[in-house]
Amino acid sequence: MSKFGVIVTGPAGAGKTTFCTALIQHLRTVRRSCYYVNLDPAADDFAYEPDIDIKDLISLEDVMEELSLGPNGGLIYCFEHLLENMDFLTDPLDPVTDEYLIIFDMPGQIELYTHVPILPALVKQLMHGSLNIRMCATYLLEATFVVDRPKFFAGTLSAMSAMMMLEMPHLNILTKMDLIKGKVPRRELKRFLDPDVGLLDDDPDRALPEEAKAAGLDPTETTNVMSGASYHKLNKAVGRLIDDFSMVSFLQLDAQDEESVGAVLSYIDESIQYHEAQEPKEPVEEPLDDMEGY
C-alpha cells in the first residue's frame, strides 16, 4: 500500500502553518482525506489539531531548560531524539492509507536542512524506510522579500540549499502574495518567479556602489571601504549561479485564496506522482549514518 506526503519547510514566519491549515481546509472542501503531523516542537496554535504532534514526544521548553541549550541547539536535540524514536512516527503512520495526504509541518530553523543533515536523515527514513512514503518537499519564502532584491536572492539560495540537501521532488513557493498584489507589476513579478540575475543590476535600492563611485573609488575592489560593491559582486555571482542553472523557480500562494491553494495542491500531487514513477530505492537501515562527522 502506498502512502503520500508533503513536507512543508521554510524560514521562520514564512507561512508554513498557515499553508498547512489552508491545505487541510481545501482538502476537506474537495473531500480528500489528510493526516496532519506537526514536527515543530515550538508550535502551539493550530486551527486543526495535529494527528501527531512532536510535543507529545518531547518539549523544546523542557530540553532548553534541563540541558541549558538555546533554541537552535534545543531543536537539534529534539530531532535527534525523534530520529532515535522513529516508532513515535512510524506506529501511527503505518495504518494510514493511500487515500490520505500526510502533511508534515516543519520548524522554521533552516539549519535543520542547510547545516546539519537532520531533516534529510528524517526524510530518508520516511521515504525509504518501512513506511515508504511517496513525498515531495515544499520550501516557502515570503513574497515581501521581492522589495529587497539581495534579500530575495539570499532566500533563493537557501531554497536551493534545501533542494540539494533533501534530494527529493521539490517545490518552491512564494507565500503571502496578497501582500504584494498590485505593488509589483506582473512583468517584473515574472522575473522573481523565475529568478533573473538582471534584477540586481536595476535594483532601485542599490545606492552604496554609486556612492562609492562618486567618491572616486574602484567599485570592483574588495576592501572594507568597498564592502557595498563587494557584496553586490557576491550577490551577482550567486544570482548568476541560480540564473545559469535554472535551478530555482517559484509558485505563487495566497493562503486566503482557495483557488491559489488548489493550484499549489495540483503541483504537489504532480510532484508526488513524478516521485512514484522513479525507481524505488534500497530501504535505509541506519537512520543516523548520515550524521557522521557532524
Ligand SMILES: Nc1nc2c(ncn2[C@@H]2O[C@H](COP(=O)(O)OP(=O)(O)OP(=O)(O)O)[C@@H](O)[C@H]2O)c(=O)[nH]1
Ligand atoms: N497576509 C498574509 N499573511 C500570512 C499569509 N500566510 C501567513 N501569514 C501570516 O504570517 C505570519 C506567520 O505565519 P505562520 O503560518 O505562523 O508562519 P510559520 O512559517 O509557520 O512560522 P514559524 O512556525 O515561526 O516558523 C502569521 O501572522 C500569519 O497570519 C498569507 O498568505 N497572507
